[in-house]
């Protein structure tokens with residue numbers, strides 16, 4: 001059965017017919033064509049699908065589209081400033097080579113921003129533990145950890 | 160003039176796109192009138208297909224077609240080819256059973272494609288796939304290579320009733336046996352190099368489309384080598400002319416080998432797009448990746464090293480059963496042979512080596528190259544043997560290596576390779592210093608006070624990269640050339656587009672290749688863009704694997720640059736009214752020798768495209784050159800890794816305390832990118848040694864079929880890495896580069912297992928060293 005779901009994504013109101021079983025990630029990718037949010041698994045392990053929902057990082061592969069009713073969602077496409085300037089966390093990933101193939105990156109960045117809001121000056125261990133739900137096969141995490149430590153500081157400084 | 164770009168840590172040009180969600184991976188491509196495919200896969204490892212009833216599926220909502228093996232046979236599509244012919248010791252070619260794109264009468268591994276459903280939406284295709292009824296007669300299965308060789312084992316293929324694909328050998332067996340007979344000491348190990356599943360985070364995907372207007376196909380695919388994909392698909396499987404097929408591999412989310420090969424799904428969606436006259440897209444879910452991506456490693460090996468009483472290596476003898484899975488994947492046959500046995504000399508002067516490899520069919524997913532491909536397996540053999548021998552002879556592990564290092568180059572190994580250059584003392588000395596090996600005894604004693612077991616392990620690896628001189632590869636059985644192509648297109652105002660046959664799926668070529676070009680042409684890096692991954696744009700390409708991109712693809716670009724500069728000199732000579740022989744060129748500036756007369760690169764390129772004042776009698780207008788480069792030798796990156804671990808004897812948990820990696824990759828274009836490649840490789844090597852293991856049960860069911868059951872390293876499993884480099888430039892390419900993509904995965908497993916066995920005092924331990932495995936080994940040592 002089709003249901004209508006209305007919410008805000010990257011500041012814009014959207015309304016869409018979805019099936020009850022439609023996952024939030026397929027609504028975002030296939031219907032809204034915001035393909036920066038990725039799918040890397042079918043067991044809610046990899047975190048490539050992470051989006052910000054009402055200010056918290058969530059895995060959009062493990063939610064139904066219907067559950068987004070009334071929510072405010074930010075995908076990776078909505079993280080940089082409208083003029084294209086990178087968010088401090090994005091800039092830190094670039095500066096510290098925190099990405100290689102880029103596939104895990106949107107989820108990493110969204111999760112890192114959520115984490116950094118509560119951890120302005122995290123330790124290496126804090127960051128590693130915060131990445132429990134985000135898999136990367138390219139970087140060995142080394143530079144992701146460095147990026148997030150630097151990005152968290154930059155976010156705090158920009159406040 | 161700009162500061163030198165080669166050797167600079169320049170942030171990557173591609174990052175902005177990836178950081179803002181603007182990457183364009185295969186599944187992101189949705190075409191007008193897009194349809195969706197779902198494959199029906201065998202739930203059995205070995206079974207006869209008695210019948211398939213797809214009538215219910217065909218009449219389900221939205222379904223456009225259901226195809227089975229019969230449709231593929233009727234369309235006369237060929238099977239998937241193997242790109243490397245290995246000749247058996249008996250002189251016969253290897254056994255090459257057909258590898259149909261949809262099963263023909265029989266399935267041979269769980270996950271094999273039996274049928275495909277194409278529907279308007281993905282959900283409809285999924286629903287209908289459930290309605291395809293396949294009637295199987297289940298047969299006994301065999302998943303282990305050694306068991307598959309036993310008498311009476313279930314046979315997979317008629318052409319190979321004993322499940323043997325080939326028996327192959329390299330080296331002088333009688334000389335090796337004679338050396339062993341006289342040796343003062345023999346170290347022997349028997350182990351399994353565990354089977355791995357590559358797990359790029361982007362799953363494989365393919366989107367085929369067909370245009371009746373010009374009878375041509377376009378395939379978007381997550382591939383490391385689109386031209387090779389096209390060649391194999393057109394010439395060997397579909398019987399199409401290449402110019403009617405365009406293959407686009409845009410952004411690709413990691414490969415590690417698993418996206419080198421031509422896969423059945425790619426062929427099926429391409430073929431189906433013509434049947435339906437609509438684009439057909441398939442994207443693997445992770446479960447399908449686990450089941451049907453080519454796996455890696457899976458060797459069962461007996462290895463022996465003969466030494467004299469002073470620890471000098473006299474000979475090595477290795478016997479390996481290599482599991483190739485149910486069918487031969489694209490490069491399956493060369494991985495456990497050409498890329499394995501030839502590396503068994505390592506960094507040492509071992510005078511004679513013999514290796515015998517039996518490649519075995521089993522009811523498992525095909526096995527092919529995975530990061531390192533043969534070279535991690537070889538390094539594991541060599542470096543576990545060397546470290547074990549040192550312990551048995553009570554010689555320091557670094558010292559025994561130094562006693563055997565190759566020090567004069569070029570060096571001809573007894574296993575076919577000619578090392579051009581290297582300095583193994585330099586990397587080992589640096590690594591032992593960085594690791595403070597001198598202080599290890601004190602750290603071990605301190606750990607013991609806390610009840611912890613501390614261990615130290617080395618690995619000094621070598622790899623053969625820059626694959627490969629085509630004539631050599633051809634003489635060894637390659638059915639393709641292994642050169643690379645590049646094109647430099649200079650635009651009228653002096654900006655440049657570079658087309659390369661190398662493919663970047665994380666390696667950062669858009670930056671490092673641009674550094675090479677911008678440096679030579681004296682341009683800002685933003686004036687140079689790199690284009691890759693589209694057969695309609697690029698001349699030709701052999702793609703990216705075997706750490707070949709900078710050494711082979713980079714050299715092709717340099718050769719094209721040489722031609723640009725040569726033509727530029729002619730143009731400059733004309734503009735400067737000087738003799739061509741008097742023109743000198745350095746990073747964007749043409750000068751007349753001994754004068755201050757000069758022309759900038761942009762002025763020359765402008766003259767080439769607005770040729771008002773131009774030597775039309777001698778030169779064509781325009782500034783666009785291409786080059787093909789076929790290397791004259793492999794490159795030989797090498798390095799030393801030192802790993803220090805602490806083991807908790809109560810739990811068997813291994814903690815990596817420090818990881819030091821000193822590599823010699825020759826000249827380095829972008830150290831930031833190189834460090835990143837090393838980090839990633841190390842994490843994959845650590846994964847093999849600590850957490851990853853592909854496991855099939857005896858009936859051939861894949862037990863480790865998700866991220867929940869097959870554990871790729873998480874951020875908490877790996878340490879910060881301490882990396883450094885030493886440099887002996889490659890002698891036979893103009894950049895002096897060797898390649899760096901696989902080193903970490905090659906050297907890490909041996910270093911880590913050497914450290915763990917050192918900590919717990921065991922001679923050997925199977926990978927992965929999970930807490931249970933380590934804890935058991937500690938109990939065994941206590942009991943012994």
Ligand code: FES
Pocket residue numbers: 038039040041042043044045046047048049050059060061062
């Ligand atoms: S796709 Fe959502 S966690 Fe993997």
Ligand code: FES
Pocket residue numbers: 098099100101102103104105135136137138139360412413665
């Ligand atoms: S950058 Fe490739 S998976 Fe993380």
